[in-house]
Amino acid sequence: MRSGAHPSPPQRHVGAARRVLIVDDHPIVRQGLRRMIDPESDLVVCGEAQSEREARAAIRELDPDVVIVDISLVQGDGLELVRDVHAQRPDLPMLVLSMHDETIYAGRLLAAGASGYIMKHAASEQLLVALRRVLCGETYVSEALTNKVPGAGGAARESGACDPIESLSNRELQVLSLIGRGLSSREVAEMLGVSVKTVESHRQSLKRKLNLLSNVQLLQYSINWYAGRNKA
Numbered sequence: 001m002r003s004g005a006h007p008s009p010p011q012r013h014v015g016a017a018r019r020v021l022i023v024d025d026h027p028i029v030r031q032g033l034r035r036m037i038d039p040e041s042d043l044v045v046c047g048e049a050q051s052e053r054e055a056r057a058a059i060r061e062l063d064p065d066v067v068i069v070d071i072s073l074v075q076g077d078g079l080e081l082v083r084d085v086h087a088q089r090p091d092l093p094m095l096v097l098s099m100h101d102e103t104i105y106a107g108r109l110l111a112a113g114a115s116g117y118i119m120k121h122a123a124s125e126q127l128l129v130a131l132r133r134v135l136c137g138e139t140y141v142s143e144a145l146t147n148k149v150p151g152a153g154g155a156a157r158e159s160g161a162c163d164p165i166e167s168l169s170n171r172e173l174q175v176l177s178l179i180g181r182g183l184s185s186r187e188v189a190e191m192l193g194v195s196v197k198t199v200e201s202h203r204q205s206l207k208r209k210l211n212l213l214s215n216v217q218l219l220q221y222s223i224n225w226y227a228g229r230n231k232a
Contacts, residue, residue, distance in 0.1 A: 019046035021064035023055040025074040036124050052076020067094045086113025093134040116140030167209050175202040180226025
């Protein structure tokens with residue numbers, strides 16, 4: 001949990017505001033979300049976290065009603081957090097709020113246990129709608145994603161059927177994204193909590209699946225892919 005967040009005790013009262021935990025590695029984003037949520041009479045931010053470890057501790061200690069989580073965290077990974085928390089707390093809705101392209105990530109996150117996926121550039125009204133919808137037990141995705149992927153990721157995308165990115169595992173996609181952000185193999189290993197040897201194995205698999213011949217080509221591909229997929 002972030003210092004100075006002053007979380008409220010996890011008490012429940014009839015008609016009380018629903019408690020929201022914010023998990024994001026950018027303080028400005030967390031502050032913006034808090035300012036957006038706290039004025040709502042039916043919602044209140046109960047705490048904040050910037051890493052996977054902090055998020056796990058906050059969920060145990062604060063018992064939130066819903067978690068807003070980003071994919072990229074200062075330590076750890078949002079996808080792994082969603083998968084593990086859903087396995088332990090399938091009743092806890094998790095809304096993914098991210099800058100990452102929903103056509104690549106949304107289906108994976110929903111399959112991992114997320115209740116919804118919304119882009120960070122979405123209007124504040126959409127975020128509040130998404131929060132309330134997942135709190136009611138529904139699934140939230142953007143209208144654009146619903147049109148492209150019937151069933152929110154349950155059906156194959158014809159336009160992406162030949163995209164080699166689709167052949168990557170979740171972990172390989174994470175490694176590709178981190179390489180695109182300029183991280184070395186050691187830094188990727190530290191971020192994901194795995195060995196450097198494991199990261200190197202993923203790099204070899206990426207080169208094979210993406211038809212790349214060298215680490216230089218992989219680096220350039222990763223940078224271009226990350227930049228193209230994460231335009232604000």
